[in-house]
Amino acid sequence: MEKIQTRLFVIVIAAFLFQSCSLVPLTGRRQLSLVSDADMLSMSYGQYDQFQKENRMSSNSADTNEVKRVGRNIQNAVTTYFARNNMSQGLNGFAWEFNLVENKEANAWCMPGGKVMVYSGILPFTRNETGLAVVMGHEIAHAVAKHSNERMSQALVEQLGGQVLAQALKQKPKQTQQIWMGLFGVGVQLGAVLPYNRLQEGEADRLGLIFMAMAGYDPHAAIGFWQRMSQKAGKQPPEFLSTHPTDKKRMTKIIAAMPEAMRYYKK
Ligand SMILES: [Zn+2]
Numbered sequence: 001m002e003k004i005q006t007r008l009f010v011i012v013i014a015a016f017l018f019q020s021c022s023l024v025p026l027t028g029r030r031q032l033s034l035v036s037d038a039d040m041l042s043m044s045y046g047q048y049d050q051f052q053k054e055n056r057m058s059s060n061s062a063d064t065n066e067v068k069r070v071g072r073n074i075q076n077a078v079t080t081y082f083a084r085n086n087m088s089q090g091l092n093g094f095a096w097e098f099n100l101v102e103n104k105e106a107n108a109w110c111m112p113g114g115k116v117m118v119y120s121g122i123l124p125f126t127r128n129e130t131g132l133a134v135v136m137g138h139e140i141a142h143a144v145a146k147h148s149n150e151r152m153s154q155a156l157v158e159q160l161g162g163q164v165l166a167q168a169l170k171q172k173p174k175q176t177q178q179i180w181m182g183l184f185g186v187g188v189q190l191g192a193v194l195p196y197n198r199l200q201e202g203e204a205d206r207l208g209l210i211f212m213a214m215a216g217y218d219p220h221a222a223i224g225f226w227q228r229m230s231q232k233a234g235k236q237p238p239e240f241l242s243t244h245p246t247d248k249k250r251m252t253k254i255i256a257a258m259p260e261a262m263r264y265y266k267k
Pocket of ligand 1: 138142196200201204243244
C-alpha cells in the first residue's frame with residue numbers, strides 16, 4: 001500500500017513539474033516555470049524603481065548617454081530579430097529602460113521586461129562603446145531568453161518549497177525580494193547570489209554576440225572583455241563574475257560562435 005502511495009506521489013509530482021515547464025521559443029528549450037510572465041514583470045518593475053530610488057544614478061552625462069545609446073541600439077536589434085523569427089509576442093510587456101548607477105562594483109544586469117542597470121565600476125572593463133555593447137548584449141540576452149523565470153522558479157523550489165511567485169511575495173515578501181536581488185547580485189552576501197548556469201551562460205553569449213553585431217558593434221570585442229574580467233577572478237572577484245561564472249571553455253565557445261555572429265554584423 002505504501003509503495004503504491006509513493007508511486008502515485010511521484011507521478012503527481014512529475015505531472016506537476018511537466019506542466020510547470022514551458023517551452024521558450026527563443027531557445028527551443030523547456031524551462032521550469034512556477035512564475036507567470038505577468039508576475040515576473042510586475043515584480044521587476046517594482047524592484048527596478050526601488051533600486052533607482054535607493055541608489056545614486058551617475059552624474060556623468062557622457063557615460064550615461066553612452067549607456068542609453070547602446071541600450072537603444074541593442075533594443076532595436078532584438079526587436080528586429082524577434083520580428084524576423086515571428087516571435088514578437090515574446091517581447092510583450094517589455095518597457096525598456098537603460099541607466100547607469102554610480103557604484104564601484106563591476107556589475108550590470110537586465111531585469112525581466114528590459115530593465116537594464118549598468119554599474120560605473122564595470123566601465124574600466126568595457127573600456128569603450130563596443131565593450132559596453134558586449135555586456136549589455138549579454139544581459140539583454142538573458143532577459144529575452146527568460147532565464148530569470150527559470151532561476152526564480154528554481155529558487156522558489158529550493159528555498160520556499162515550490163510556492164508560486166505571487167503567493168510567496170504575499171506570504172514572505174522580504175525573503176522573496178532577497179531571492180530576487182540575489183538573481184542579479186544586488187547588495188547581497190556572496191552566499192545569496194544565484195549564478196546563471198553554464199547552459200544559460202552559453203545561450204546568453206551566443207545571442208548577445210548576435211544582438212550586438214546587428215546593432216553595429218564588432219562582436220570580437222567580447223573576447224577581450226571576458227579576458228579582462230577573468231583576470232580579476234580570485235580573492236575578490238567582481239560581482240559580475242559571481243552571477244556570470246566563467247571558465248576556460250567559455251572563451252573557446254565564444255570564439256566558435258563568432259562566424260555566426262559575424263553574418264549579422266553590419267558596419
Ligand atoms: Zn551571463
